[in-house]
Amino acid sequence: MPIKKTDLERWLIKLKRIEEKVERLALLSQLSQILNSTLDQKEIRRRAMEAATRLMKAEVGSLLLIDEEKQQLYFVVALGDREEDIKTIPLNFGEGIAGWVAQQGKPLIVNSPEKDPRFFKGVDERTEFKTRNIICVPVKVKEKTIGVLEAINKQKKGKFNKEDLFLLTSLADQVAIALDNSRLYQELEEMFFQTADSLADAIEQRDPYTGGHTQRVTSYSQAIAKYLQLGPLERKWLKITSVLHDIGKIGIEDQILRKPERLSPEEFSMIKRHSNIGAKIIEHIRQLKEIIPGVKHHHEQVDGKGYPDGLRGEEIPILAKIVAVADTYDAMTTNRPYRKAMEKDAAVEELKRCSGTQLDKDVVQAFIQAYQRGEI
Ligand SMILES: [Fe+2]
DSSP: OOOOHHHHHHHHHHHHHHHHHHHHHHHHHHHHHHHTTOOOHHHHHHHHHHHHHHHHTEEEEEEEEEETTTTEEEEEEEOSTTHHHHTTOEEETTOHHHHHHHHHOOOEEESOGGGOTTOOTHHHHHHTOOOOOEEEEEEEETTEEEEEEEEEEEGGGOOOOHHHHHHHHHHHHHHHHHHHHHHHHHHHHHHHHHHHHHHHHHHHHHOGGGTTHHHHHHHHHHHHHHTTTOOHHHHHHHHHHHHHTTGGGGGSOHHHHTOOSOOOHHHHHHHTTHHHHHHHHHHTOGGGGGGHHHHHTTTOOTTSOOSSSOOOGGGSOHHHHHHHHHHHHHHHHSOBTTBOOOOHHHHHHHHHHHBTTTBOHHHHHHHHHHHHTTOO
């Protein structure tokens, strides 16, 4: 029996709809993957916005996060031309569509906002943005609403529907997971830094003449890194390297470490062991293998006269060369029992003098740049 034309047409329309659904689901999966491939909070937020806009085929997408203390919602960032205008406007809890969604923890579609009593015109008035329709879902972490994901103005004068709501809710779940993972990671990292700081502090407590040394070396190293175009990950390793660079001093006897007079050659050779001891201690922590070279070689010299391995020039890891400059400057500018601290300018001159022999030229150059800009 031949198929009627109308049936065929209906069937084709159905097929087209299924195809569209599959495409949108594929897009959702792709966007979720992109969202979860970073642990950087800012980046997650930006990607969430972009994903909401694309998935909803909307003009604009935003993510609002809840500030519990102020009982406010704030726009993290909003994509589109009006980004700058929108992101500065906070919304009171319960205010507007987003405020309602945040308070109730329920999703909402409003296709005629001017008729909805919950709609807050304030944002439109301040940004001259005309909201035609809006879809808004809560972002929940373990049943707790932490924010709101929304898309405004369906493209081609369309309206948001139940399918949009289903997709945006699924996306919001992914945003919540990504934000929570990132928070956990940050907490873990903070805990690690605090632990590393207290370890460094424990060593400093034994040496009364170097109070605050680690903290200063860390801050100088970061200032140098700025002028050496180090990437964010390298800077992070540098920070840990500088905090832990003298961890090996834990293995040096008190009477040598605390000796107020100049050290004898034998005592000095004992002190020299601290860079190898430090590297050995850190070897036990798999996650810290990136900092071993920096800790081990922070007393090498570019002319090969340093220790423990007498490495030269490019053989010395960059993080070690940075810590070396920061360490040398701090040693010169702090009081020691056997000599007074040098003036800052004189210490910088001394760094210049040692540049290319003891210290790396580029690193000293970067130090001077940071120094001249008042960052050291
Ligand atoms: Fe050292």
